[in-house]
Amino acid sequence: MSALAQPLAQPAIQQTVQSVDWLAIAPPTVAAAVALAVLVADLFVPEHRKPVLGWVSVAGLAASALLLLPLRGGDRSTFCTTGPAHACSYTADRFTLVIQFLVLGGALLAALLSVTHLDDERRRVPAGEFWFLLLSSAAGAALLPASRDLATLIVALEVASLPAFALVGIRHGDKRSAEAALKFFLSSVTATAVSLMGVSFVYASTGTLHLTQVAQRLAHTDGQLHTLAQTGVVLTLVGFAFKTAAAPFHFWVPDTYAGAPLPVAAYLSVVGKAVGFSGLILVTVVAFPSYADVWGPALAALAALTMTVGNVAALRQQATRAYSAVRLLAWSSVGQAGYLLVPIAAAAYTEDAEKAIGSTVAYALMYAAVNLGAFAVAALVGRGRALNRLSDYRGLYATNPVTALGLAFFLLCLAGLPPGVIGLFAKVTVFSAAVDAGLGWLAVVMAVNVVIALFYYLQWTALLFRAPEGEPVRHRVPAPLTAAVALTGVLGVALSGAPQLVLRFTATGLF
Secondary structure, three states: OOOOHHHHHHHHHHHHOOOOOOOOOHHHHHHHHHHHHHHHHOOOOOHHHOHHHHHHHHHHHHHHHHOOHHHHHOOEEEEEEOOOOOEEEEEEOHHHHHHHHHHHHHHHHHHHHHHHHHHHOOOOOOHHHHHHHHHHHHHHHHHHHHEOEHHHHHHHHHHHHHHHHHHHOOOOOOHHHHHHHHHHHHHHHHHHHHHHHHHHHHHHHHOOOEHHHHHHHHOOOOHHHHHHHHHHHHHHHHHHHHHOOOOOOOOOHHHHHHHOOHHHHHHHHHHHHHHHHHHHHHHHHHHOHHHHHHHHHHHHHHHHHHHHHHHHHHHOOOOOOOOHHHHHHHHHHHHHHHHHHHHHHHOOOOOOHHHHHHHHHHHHHHHHHHHHHHHHHHHHHHHHOOOOOHHHHOOHHHHOHHHHHHHHHHHHHHHOOOOOHHHHHHHHHHHHHHHHOOOHHHHHHHHHHHHHHHHHHHHHHHHHOOOOOOOOOOOOOOHHHHHHHHHHHHHHHHHHHOOHHHHHHOOOOOO
């Protein structure tokens, strides 16, 4: 290199130098490292020792969650460029930590359910591959809320999604599982393709991928590039709408949940939803605030449509249909996605966007705890009743009173009725976000949907306490299942006792 070229190259080299904060990236890194360790160990562990891999995975997820504690002191950023256009690709702020806690906690509970499930289906589900895929997906899910550029965001989204395809279809010789995996794969690949097209248009319009810089440059886009930028914003939002299972992009949910192993369905209902919504929050509120007039009305309409489609479909589930309990939880999950969209839409109409986003995060935390508890009870009933119909829950109180009371509590939380105070509190918070933003019509739509949901939640709850038909089936409760039900139950009761702590904990810190 000539002497003249060296001074010119030096600033460019300095601007590409990236710092690495190993503590900030520790939670997803530990999950990924344990995934690789489990995959290698599977080659050497004999078949009768395979359950050890499950407990190693549970310990790895617990360690990843504990590594969030040292990060509470303040915002930490890494993979940052130097120079005038300073920007970072990874930020561990309060929003990141809350979502990572939700993701890793949800993955940990799903892992506890999986330990028992793999014991029951040892011949059809390969243990090593299962745990590797679950941990890999959890690592990607933990990376996504910390992503602060569009490239890292898409990569994290796919790292979380690709292993999930395989988890859905991992049961050998099960056509229903394979069909569910194919539907999930095709819909997710379509969403990714649409998102990538949108991201490429945004990059062409702004010349950057960092979210904060995208926000600055989109506000001052040249007239010639305005249409390209607007198209990029719309396509990116459509891609994330697939990931959040918002209607009309929800068609894969019921078949995927019914065909997947039950712990995987529980994982998708909580962790998969957290991934989609955290990504949607980042691209709308952080990257595209100047296009709030585009995504605000679009998300409000999607919220109304999603909650209505989900709740009406859940209402129509027949008690004697195979897998009707899991399908009801799947359609309920679609309805809950509509509620989660409300505060994000409200953020476009209010000056206090952080408060609105905090409502979504608070609702997601409540939903994660009680929905995982409901899936844990469904996994217990499914041990004796493979078809997992709603009618199989009739008289559960007569055989497993504690489990029946737990499921009743979880369903009442989802319905927003006492003693599930946390569910009521979360719904009131979402209502307030809509009303404060001037979206009274959306609050009315949500109120109607809450009434619809009350019917099928209370119908299922009443079924638990009716007289059983025929000989009662007693369910043995393995220790991992007991732990999952107990943890979610304790968390639900604690949050119902002090619901105001949720909003304090979920203050996003995005701004």
